Every structure is written in C-alpha cells, then in structure tokens.
Amino acid sequence: MPEGGMQGVRKQQKEATRQRVVSAARELFEGVGYEETTIRMIAERAGVSVGSVFTTFESKVDIFNHILFQKFELLFGELQRIAPHLKGSCCDRIVSLMSIAYGVECRQLDLMISHLAASHGWPDRIEAENARRHERLVGLFRDCLDHGVRAGELRADADLDLFLETLMAVYLRNYRKAYYERLGAEAMSELIEKQVKLIFEGLRA
C-alpha cells in the first residue's frame, strides 16, 4: 500500500485518470479538432466513464486550457533557456526568439491551430488565463526591446507596448501560412524577419 493508505490510493487513481483524460483529449484535439471533440469521445479513448472525466475537469474547455498550459510551459521554458545566450541587435534577438517559437509550435501545429481557433470563442475566465500566458511571452520580447533602448539602438520615446501588440498580431497570423501554405519553421522564420525588420525601421534611434 502506498504512503497515505486508502486516501493515497484514491489520490493516485485520480491522478492516473487525469493523465489518461489529458492525453486522450490531446490526441483528439490534434486529430479531430477542438470543436468536433466531445467529452464522450474523450472518455471512450481514455477508457474511463463520462462521469469520471467530469470529476477531474469541469468541462471540455478546462481540459483544453490545461493542455494549453502545458504547451505554453514547454515553449516558454525553451525560450527562457535560450534568451540569455542571444547575440546581436535587438531586432535579431526578437527574430531568433520568434523563430524558435515557430519551431516549437510547428512540431505540434494542429494543436496550435486548435488553440488559435478556440481563442475567439472561449469563456472570459479562459481568456483571462490565456492573456496572462500571452503577457509572459510578450515579456520576453519586451526584454529584448528594453535592451535595445538601453544600448541606444532604439528611440527612447517609442511606444513599445503598441509596437509589441502590433508585432504579436502579425506573429500569430503567420500561423495561417504555416497551416494553409504548409510553410515550415524555416520559411516562417524568414517571413517574420522581413516583417520585424520592416516595423523596426520606425523604432530606430
């Protein structure tokens, strides 16, 4: 008997169910799409009852949110690990970070596309969590810009928030090209480089 007696067993079982539900859901969200996936399908694939799916997660969107949280942690960890080693101008640094992000997300492109599609119609509480993750990601790019301002590369009076918001809109919309035009991470990197260079012109000191 594991530590904690019967309660420990129950806890372990609950965690095992949770993991089975999450991985089944993830496969379905990637393969069939978020909207088309039902709780019943997830339960069937995970080999658990519909009832036990609902005891581990409130609803389908909460399972999805959990998967997006994992996806984010993976991406953010990778970018954070690389950020201190970046060289070159702040424009180069941002292009490098975004290229790495494209590399990571393009390996699980179907999930990224489901994420982007769902993000236009999910409840406010999920949007709030998504916004917090987005802010942390933007924070990494922001660090590059601050570095550029300190190094005298960028105008000190530039509206960096506005710049970042515009840049992020472009960064995200590029996934359409990854998906519909089957651009690989390499081509995505070239595209974002062109776009970043173009909007950086207006920031230059």
Next chain:
Amino acid sequence: MQQSPVRPPYEPIGAVAAEAPPASQRLLSKLRTRQKVMTAARALFSQHGYEAATIRDIARSAGMSTGAVFANFQDKADLFEAVMAEDFDRVADVMRAAVEATEGQPVADRLSIMFAAAYRDGFTDVPLVQAAVAQSWVHARSAEVRGRNRSKITTGLIGDLLRQASAAGELRADFDVKLISEMLWDAFIGNYRKGAFDGWTAEQQMTRLSDQITVLLAGVRLR
C-alpha cells in the same frame, strides 16, 4: 438548377402549366428563400457561434423545413460562408468608397478613414467576426482559397493607397506593398478580439488601429 416537379399523368397538363409561375418568378422566390435562410443564420451564428448554431434551429427560425435549407445550401459551412461573403462584399464596398472619397489626402488619414468605415459600416457584428475568424483557422482548404481570394480584394485596396502614397513621394518607392497591406489587415482584424473580450467600441478599435498604422508605416516613410 432544381428539376421541375414531375406531374402525375392524370392531371390536365395545360391547366397546371397555366398556374405554374414563370421561370423568373420561381428564381425570385428561390432567391427570397435563400435570403430568409441567410438572415436567420446570421442572427443565430452571431448569438451562438458557428458550432452551436444548428441547421435545425436556423430552419425553425426562418420558418421553413431543414429540407428547404438544404435545397439552398450544401451544409452549414456553405451557409456560413455565404453569410460571411455578403459581409465581405460590404466591407470591400465601404473601403472602395473611402479610397475614392479621400484622394489627395495623406496616406495615414486615408487608411484611418478607410478602416473606420470598415469597422463602422462593414464588419459590424463583433461576435460574427469572431466566429468567422475562429472558423477561418479550421475550415476546409477549398474554403480557405475562396477566403483568400476575397481578402485579396481588400488588401488590394490597401495596396492601392500605399502605391499612390509612394507615387506622391510620401512613402518610399521600394517597399513590399503586399507585406504591409497584409500586416495592416491583420491589425484591423486582430482588434476585434478587443471588441469581443474587452467590450471595445468601434471607435476604440479605430483609435488603436490609427496608432498601429503609424507603427506599420514608420519604416517606409520618406523622412
């Protein structure tokens, strides 16, 4: 084309022919049915989103059978695309009108006026735009191709303004017009999220877009 109904042999053909509406009238009533379905569909897609709106609900709301809906549209995706294509045509029209009405003005002003018209009189239903953007990430490749052909019209209009500004010596002569046009369009559409989640009005969306226009044009301005 719908086939004419098969007449039972025992009916006097002449009498039926006299009562049957002429072709143009039949076409007209078919168009009217189509329009009725689209009006009902537009309201339900906007209220419930694409996935939650069902053909059955749309038919009921239009006061007809699901069969009558399917006589006009292949499936829900086809119906949704028809609704959005109508909106897209309207957006292209208001943008085109703005291009013509602002000739000779500075390019940033022209873009602002153009997008303000598109927010105000073009895509006016924020939930519907959100549904369309969501759908555009996951729709069939064939629908994507048609969607792109539609947005080529709007990004083309933006491109016209940029090229004219270039010719007038306001912008550089050698920049990637298509790239900036698409980025401007992305920013325009992206602001609908703020409308949906933060309750921004069309004016607030426009104020933000004006700032974004400044950012996006800064690099190609002649100083």
